[in-house]
Amino acid sequence: MNLLSVMPGDSFLHRLNPVTKLAAAFLYGIGCILCDSIAMEVVFILLMLLISASAGLLPRALALTRRLLVLGLFMFVIQLLFVRTGAPLLSLGGVTLVTTGGLRSALLLSLRVVATMLPLMLFFAVTQMNDLCNALVKRLHLPYRYAFIITTAFRFVPLFSSEFAEIQDAQRARGVDFETKNLVRKVKLVAPLCVPLLVSSLKKVNSSAISAELRGFEMRGRESGYKEYPFGKNDALALALLVLMVALCAALL
Amino acid sequence: MIRFEDVSFHYPHTQASIEGLSFHIAKGEFVALIGANGAGKSTISRLCNGLLRPSAGRVLLDGEDTSQTPTSRLARKVGFLFQNPDRQICENTVREEIAFSMKAQGWDEQAIAGRVEEILAAFDLAGDWFPFERSRGERQRIALAGALACEPQLLILDEPTTGLDYRECIRIMDYVTALNRDKGVTVLMVSHDMELVQDYARRVLVLEGGKLLGDGDVKRVMKDEALLRSARVLPAQIPALALRLGEGFEDVYTIAEMAGAIQKRRAEASR
Structure with missing residues (x-):
């Protein structure tokens, strides 16, 4: 399966302005980076899977999550071995191998990688690159x-x-x-x-x-393309929700 | 040599597939696979050396199930010439390029050195050339030399002469024909060029939509316009013309035969 190819559809996500989709993917990612709770990172991943399912992209999202979890696992091991804060959790022959701080940091970072990357990868599934190019020229000049x-x-x-x-x-x-x-x-x-x-x-x-x-x-x-890319109510709604999410995550820091 | 037993294959997310295909190619045959784009020609060629695995049925190479054997091991028996030589060539000199597959298959250094020189002479190549700077025809010849280095028993050619000029095309096909005739190497050639198929192949498999529409002697197939039309393939020009000229032209397939038949008819008319 090519995990970066476009999957055509007519869902809420598909119909958004390409610029909105790009901004939304980045805002979602920023929210995940700002968030400092393991539980919330899990919620963000599940929420993104739900959003993907609403656009008929659940199999793609699950495949991407599996791949990203491999990357997450790599980050997990590094964090687990190198972060030394907190109380010792596992020791071997007097040498502390894992600390509570290391475990928390490893879990948080690996889940954050998945939660941040997932919307960016799914952006490719719902956006034609031609549309993104034209929308960037027409709307963002x-x-x-x-x-x-x-x-x-x-x-x-x-x-x-x-x-x-x-x-x-x-x-x-x-x-x-x-x-x-x-x-x-x-x-x-x-x-x-x-x-x-x-x-x-x-x-x-x-x-x-x-x-x-x-x-x-x-x-x-700017005038060469015949197709227009207007911002609609849905774009405003999506962006407002995501700005709110980022603001909440920043406030909870 | 190779046997397809009720083989089906489906590509994910596309309509393209082959369905319930069965045929057998005996050792020493020269077989052409013809059909329109998407008919399943390249799929069949890739099933032969395990690059693709059947969804159902079996592909047997000398009795060995190709889906149970890694492609790298099947490569000892099967040589594959891709349409685009640039996907195949990966070394900095022609000499290294020809040695590549022998090294991959564990030949010893002495045997490799001897075989490389033999191949360079046979294919009229210079060992120190940088392959990517050579012409398209020469790169195709380098790729063929690389594919033949390990003396395969089955040679698969995927549109081997696409983009080549007439001289290089003849050169490539003459090597292949000599190999088939003198060493008994089985050849399976995918081609859109009906003139090429008629001139070199002895048996033709006609495909359409992943199904086998026809299988027979090249001369019979070239004269079967209904079969070729249903496979959306244009016949070679000389047999097509001979078919239209009718009586006296039944056994005409080449320009020489056409010239002979016309002269014969002229002589009969002037009598």
């Missing part, structure tokens, strides 16, 4: 050149990911076994694949640039 750079960077991520999968398949077909558990060996096997990926990426970027120039890229401005 961002020069097209910069809006294009931002959205193209996002758009190329799944392209490069599928290109990398193809390259990996080609090497597998030549007898390379990537299914090793030895991390060093895995890095050694994957590193040479950067060469074809880089070559194909440069070629793709070059041909995309030429293609854009030939279609009058330089002439595009």
Whole structure:
């Protein structure tokens, strides 16, 4: 499953202005960062899963949560081993391994990673990059050149990911076994694949640039797009709720 | 060599799939897979070497179930030439590139060195070239040389001549034909180019919507316009013309045969 591709729909989330969606994802993330309660971070994750379900994105949200939990687990272990505040919780041969402060910090940080990243990742599921680009130009008056750079960077991520999968398949077909558990060996096997990926990426970027120039890229401005991106009541409601959430989180600090 | 037993495969989130496909390709055959885009040609080729695993049914390579064997192990028997050589090439010199798959499959250094020189000579390549700076045709030749280095018993070609000029196309296909004829390597070629299919393949599998519409001798298939039409494929031009000319042109498939048949008809008319 490509976890960054758009999932079309007509839900409340889908119908929001792309700029609102981007702002909402960031505000939700800021709220999660400001929040200092493990229980609240869990609530934020569950709330985001509920919101995703309302837009028909629950399977995607669950898949993303699973992936983010792996990242969270990594943060958890680091925090657990390196934060030394609070009372000792686990000792071995006189050496304190885990403290209460370490455990709390590890749980909080790992859940915060999931809660913060989830809305940003789900933003890609409900927003066409073209719409985001046009809305940034029309509503925020961002020069097209910069809006294009931002959205193209996002758009190329799944392209490069599928290109990398193809390259990996080609090497597998030549007898390379990537299914090793030895991390060093895995890095050694994957590193040479950067060469074809880089070559194909440069070629793709070059041909995309030429293609854009030939279609009058330089002439595009705020008035070039026929589609309008008005802010509606729903946008105001969504933003108001999120600003309130951030304010509450800041007040509870 | 390879047997599909009631094989189905479905891609997630798309309509594309293959359904209940069964066929057998014997050792030494030269088979072409033809069909419109999305007919399932590339899916079949990827099922042969385990890059894809069937949703139902079995793909057997010399009796071995490909879904139970890692692709890296199947690579000892199956060589795969991708349409885009740039996905395959990953080393800094042609010599290293050809040695790549032999190293991956655990050949010893001495055997690798000998085989690399043999391959370089056979494919008319210079070992010190930086592969990415060569022409498209040469890169395709480097990729083919790399795929053949480990002496596979089955060679899969996924649209091998797309984007190549006529000279490089003939060069690539002549290597493949010689390999098939002299060493008995089984060839499975995916192609949209009906002239190429007619000139090189001996058997054709016709696909449409993931189903096998036809399977037979290349000459019979090329003259079966109804079959090709239902697979949304245009026949090669000479057999199509021969079909329209009717009597006296039944066995015409090539330009030389067409010229011969026309001359014969002229001679008969002037008599």
